[in-house]
Amino acid sequence: MVVEIENLVKRYGDLVALDHFNLAIEEGEVFGLLGPNGSGKSTTIHCLLSLLKYDKGTIRVFGQEMKPTSYDIKKDIGVIMQNVAVFDELTVYENIDYFCGLYIREQKERKQLVKEAIDFVELQDYRKFYPKKLSGGLLRRLNIACGIAHKPRLIILDEPTVAVDPQSRNKILEGIQRLNKEGATIIYTSHYMEEVEQICTRIAIMDKGKNVALGTKDELKAMIDLGETISVEILELADEVKEAVGRLPHVIKVSYENYLLKVKFSKGKHNLLRLLDLLKEQEVGFGGLHSELPTLNDVFLEITGKELRD
Amino acid sequence: MLHFIYRIKLMLRQRTGMFWCLLFPVFLGMLFYFMLGNIENLEQFHEVPVGILATDMESSGEMFVETLKSAGTEDGTPMFAVTEYEDKDEANQALDAEEINGYITIGTDYALTVKESDINSSIIKMFIDQYMQNEALIKEVAMTHPERVQELVMQMFSEEAEIKEIPLAGQDKSPYTQYFYALLAMTCLFAANVGLVNGIDIQADLSMVAARRNVAPAKKMRQVMVDFLASYFMYCVLATLVLGICIFVYKQDFGSNAGFILLGTWVGSFVGIAAGTMIAVVFKGDRQKKQGLCVAFFLISSFFGGLQWGDITYYLEKSCPIVNRLNPATLIVNSFKSLAVFGDYQQYAVNLITLFLIGLLFLMISIWKLRRTQYASL
Ligand SMILES: Nc1ncnc2c1ncn2[C@@H]1O[C@H](COP(=O)(O)OP(=O)(O)OP(=O)(O)O)[C@@H](O)[C@H]1O
Ligand SMILES: [Mg+2]
Numbered sequence: 001m002v003v004e005i006e007n008l009v010k011r012y013g014d015l016v017a018l019d020h021f022n023l024a025i026e027e028g029e030v031f032g033l034l035g036p037n038g039s040g041k042s043t044t045i046h047c048l049l050s051l052l053k054y055d056k057g058t059i060r061v062f063g064q065e066m067k068p069t070s071y072d073i074k075k076d077i078g079v080i081m082q083n084v085a086v087f088d089e090l091t092v093y094e095n096i097d098y099f100c101g102l103y104i105r106e107q108k109e110r111k112q113l114v115k116e117a118i119d120f121v122e123l124q125d126y127r128k129f130y131p132k133k134l135s136g137g138l139l140r141r142l143n144i145a146c147g148i149a150h151k152p153r154l155i156i157l158d159e160p161t162v163a164v165d166p167q168s169r170n171k172i173l174e175g176i177q178r179l180n181k182e183g184a185t186i187i188y189t190s191h192y193m194e195e196v197e198q199i200c201t202r203i204a205i206m207d208k209g210k211n212v213a214l215g216t217k218d219e220l221k222a223m224i225d226l227g228e229t230i231s232v233e234i235l236e237l238a239d240e241v242k243e244a245v246g247r248l249p250h251v252i253k254v255s256y257e258n259y260l261l262k263v264k265f266s267k268g269k270h271n272l273l274r275l276l277d278l279l280k281e282q283e284v285g286f287g288g289l290h291s292e293l294p295t296l297n298d299v300f301l302e303i304t305g306k307e308l309r310d
Numbered sequence: 311m312l313h314f315i316y317r318i319k320l321m322l323r324q325r326t327g328m329f330w331c332l333l334f335p336v337f338l339g340m341l342f343y344f345m346l347g348n349i350e351n352l353e354q355f356h357e358v359p360v361g362i363l364a365t366d367m368e369s370s371g372e373m374f375v376e377t378l379k380s381a382g383t384e385d386g387t388p389m390f391a392v393t394e395y396e397d398k399d400e401a402n403q404a405l406d407a408e409e410i411n412g413y414i415t416i417g418t419d420y421a422l423t424v425k426e427s428d429i430n431s432s433i434i435k436m437f438i439d440q441y442m443q444n445e446a447l448i449k450e451v452a453m454t455h456p457e458r459v460q461e462l463v464m465q466m467f468s469e470e471a472e473i474k475e476i477p478l479a480g481q482d483k484s485p486y487t488q489y490f491y492a493l494l495a496m497t498c499l500f501a502a503n504v505g506l507v508n509g510i511d512i513q514a515d516l517s518m519v520a521a522r523r524n525v526a527p528a529k530k531m532r533q534v535m536v537d538f539l540a541s542y543f544m545y546c547v548l549a550t551l552v553l554g555i556c557i558f559v560y561k562q563d564f565g566s567n568a569g570f571i572l573l574g575t576w577v578g579s580f581v582g583i584a585a586g587t588m589i590a591v592v593f594k595g596d597r598q599k600k601q602g603l604c605v606a607f608f609l610i611s612s613f614f615g616g617l618q619w620g621d622i623t624y625y626l627e628k629s630c631p632i633v634n635r636l637n638p639a640t641l642i643v644n645s646f647k648s649l650a651v652f653g654d655y656q657q658y659a660v661n662l663i664t665l666f667l668i669g670l671l672f673l674m675i676s677i678w679k680l681r682r683t684q685y686a687s688l
Contacts, residue, residue, distance in 0.1 A: 049524075050683075050684060051524055052685055077525065079522065081518060089323035090319065098313065101312045101313060103526060
């Protein structure tokens with residue numbers, strides 16, 4: 001186990017930010033921590049890094065208990081915090097060199113590592129820029145470079161892609177997967193389920209400081225009843241027809257909004273066929289039609305009764 | 311070493327910080343230089359314009375005029391600017407036009423005519439009195455050793471007359487040097503800003519970079535010491551620079567005490583940085599609040615140190631002397647004064663050692679508090 005968190009409780013005054021939270025991450029995983037704002041992702045990470053005092057629980061990293069003075073553990077961890085953490089007075093190159101220097105003393109080795117980190121986030125043209133002169137996305141990339149330059153075995157990323165444009169975001173995600181292939185274990189927090197689905201081998205879904213579901217994305221989707229969601233564009237839908245749709249087998253929920261009929265089916269066969277037959281029978285004209293497999297949002301919705309995104 | 315150098319770079323690039331630490335004292339010094347410089351010039355000795363009215367001059371009268379012309383201050387500037395007039399109207403005109411402060415009518419004795427009695431007219435009067443008292447001696451010397459007349463006159467004046475204000479003791483050449491002591495003390499106290507930034511940059515609940523530094527395997531105490539040493543080194547250079555500007559640009563002559571004063575600013579800067587670090591570490595609150603506390607420390611310490619209003623130390627000495635013994639600003643200024651005004655090296659040493667101990671205490675408290683390595687909230 002690379003990370004083991006047991007029964008972690010963290011209170012901020014009266015607010016219980018982590019409520020008997022458990023987590024176990026194995027070597028080589030890209031582990032996703034998914035949860036809405038305020039669910040306790042960052043708090044988990046800060047506790048894991050021994051930055052925060054916690055009220056209860058045990059945390060082990062690389063099989064050893066994690067303490068503020070666990071320098072031999074810390075040297076193998078790379079952290080990218082949610083908030084950009086760089087010195088405004090140092091340039092891109094100097095910032096990476098500064099933070100890498102906290103891990104790697106040897107100058108020649110560090111120089112090479114800094115260069116690789118700059119290449120990794122593609123900031124070659126911005127080496128001499130001060131953070132203030134970087135756009136939001138470029139700044140995020142600098143933030144990432146500062147965290148991974150020393151080639152850690154465990155990389156923790158707390159929403160690293162906020163404000164990054166889709167193109168750079170894809171680059172970053174690819175990069176993370178590459179680091180993983182090179183042997184690093186990754187912990188990735190986000191409230192973007194698409195990202196988590198795209199790169200994570202295993203996902204924990206958090207809500208209100210609890211781990212509400214855990215598994216691969218397919219396992220998570222299999223956990224819920226929902227099999228597929230079929231949407232049909234219909235100009236006019238009579239209430240009787242809507243009710244008739246609701247009586248079809250496997251139907252969980254029917255909604256009609258903005259000329260769009262959405263039908264959620266539990267797992268079962270011939271759902272689409274039955275729906276189309278019914279519409280034809282009722283002589284309802286329809287336009288576009290598509291079917292979606294469940295997303296992690298659906299998983300979250302079903303488990304907690306609310307949307308992942310506000 | 312890497313982080314030592316980066317810390318210095320960081321400090322140099324913090325524009326606002328550098329403004330306070332370097333430019334402010336330099337500007338203030340410039341202000342002192344020009345304002346006080348002018349006052350000083352007014353009070354500095356200028357030759358007194360004096361007229362001579364001699365209708366029929368005897369040899370004794372010529373002797374007097376010669377002596378008058380040759381009278382000078384220690385550094386050789388003549389004491390009087392002498393103009394000779396042929397008749398009374400002419401002399402009166404010059405007096406009315408304030409071209410001269412007075413004229414001396416030479417007859418059987420020396421009669422002085424002045425318009426108003428001010429310091430210059432008393433100087434002329436004094437000269438006449440002195441001359442008359444010593445006339446015989448001067449004449450004799452003039453006859454036997456004419457080359458020594460000037461020396462004699464000078465001696466006569468330095469013994470009897472206090473034309474220039476003479477400082478208490480020590481080597482203070484200008485009564486305004488104390489303003490520069492205050493300025494140097496302020497420079498030292500400004501170091502608190504630097505210490506504050508150091509303290510903020512290592513606490514994860516106060517800055518993001520600190521969070522990053524705290525999760526790194528580099529020991530926290532080591533990082534704290536590197537920051538401290540780098541900023542202290544930097545600040546000593548800066549204090550030296552400010553002192554250098556005072557000496558070479560603003561022409562403050564500290565004499566042979568310059569070295570001791572430099573040492574004083576170094577110890578003072580140590581206290582300043584330690585105080586700022588302690589403020590960042592000990593008090594609860596966010597960055598703004600701590601910056602406010604830092605300014606408060608600066609103002610209170612400098613106020614009680616008499617940097618704004620000199621008399622405060624006097625009242626404190628009467629009502630609450632402990633403040634004068636412990637207040638960093640007071641200690642810095644007193645260490646300078648004890649040297650320059652009283653030439654008292656023991657007092658200087660006591661002040662500096664007290665300062666150093668206070669700084670050490672601040673630093674120890676900060677380090678002890680910083681050992682708390684986990685935060686309740688970020
Ligand atoms: N310093 C703090 N003081 C008090 N409460 C806090 C503090 N930091 C976080 N919290 C609370 O703890 C809970 C968990 O916060 P946390 O930052 O861990 O959420 P998160 O999952 O990272 O959210 P986000 O997606 O917005 O980053 C929230 O309810 C938050 O309001
Ligand atoms: Mg967060």
